[in-house]
Amino acid sequence: MPDYGRFCPVALATDVLADRWTPMIVRELVLGNTRFNDIARGLPGISRTLLSQRLRHLEKRGVVERWPVPGGQGSEYHLTPAGKDLERVIDALGRWAIEWLFDELYPQEVDPHTLMWWMHRRIDPTAFPEGRVVLEFAFTAPDPETVWLVLERGEASVCHQHPGFDTDVHLRATTATYSGVFNGLVTWPDAVRSGDLEVVGPTRLVRAVPTWFLWSPWVEVTRERAGRA
Structure with missing residues (x-):
């Protein structure tokens, strides 16, 4: 059976962003968090293993780059130009939820x-x-x-x-x-x-x-x- 996912732009985008937690990880990066622990603090409930997996996924898809920590050990995560362009998507998701799911927000x-x-x-x-x-x-x-x-x-x-x-x-x-x-x-x-x-x-x-x-x-x-x- 042919795969029509690459025919539809929405299907192609969801292949990058539709996994659970992924849009919220991008939200943290958009807000300026670059260290693994800082990203995790903004996402209560996510496991460190899953966060690592999702960051690798975003890196593989060209949304995130890993940079060495200046003068230290470990890595920082920075959005690529494609990742920075997702700020519009995250903002639209937030606005849509407030407009149409307001009564479900707690x-x-x-x-x-x-x-x-x-x-x-x-x-x-x-x-x-x-x-x-x-x-x-x-x-x-x-x-x-x-x-x-x-x-x-x-x-x-x-x-x-x-x-x-x-x-x-x-x-x-x-x-x-x-x-x-x-x-x-x-x-x-x-x-x-x-x-x-x-x-x-x-x-x-x-x-x-x-x-x-x-x-x-x-x-x-x-x-x-x-x-x-």
Whole structure:
């Protein structure tokens, strides 16, 4: 029987991207994660073996290249021009899901550590104040957790144990509230006004904190869709 997969462009594309996890691996690469462990942190539930297999698949299909780590051991994964062009595809998938599967999205079910990992990637270093700033995120429910975000020299680091520096701004909310702000279901000012999000610290920092984050890549479309829900 003839194979018509190479006749149809959609069939040919799915041969590259349709395996489970593969589009999300590309999403991580599009967002700038190049190290194996960093990609894995953004994909809770994937095994290291499967991640290795999918990365090899993408490399074989010309989507990913492996580069040696500068001055160190191991490899980094970088998108080829073909891989970078998939940013449009990933964006379209996200927008389509928000538009047509909105009621099936449950962003509040993310765990605190994964959410903080996503948040620290979506930052605007040009907006950071001078010097080090330590944010303490207290997650009150469903399971109490505390995670610290250290902003320094244009970079953000996630700490699951106390970083050893004094906290500058204390934040307190449920995981659902933090996730809702990140994804666009609720704005930062509305969460603060309602009391769902408590932010305590020097006034200049408290006012500045939301300007340091870029939030979800689909925050605007989520706000628009939530307004029609």
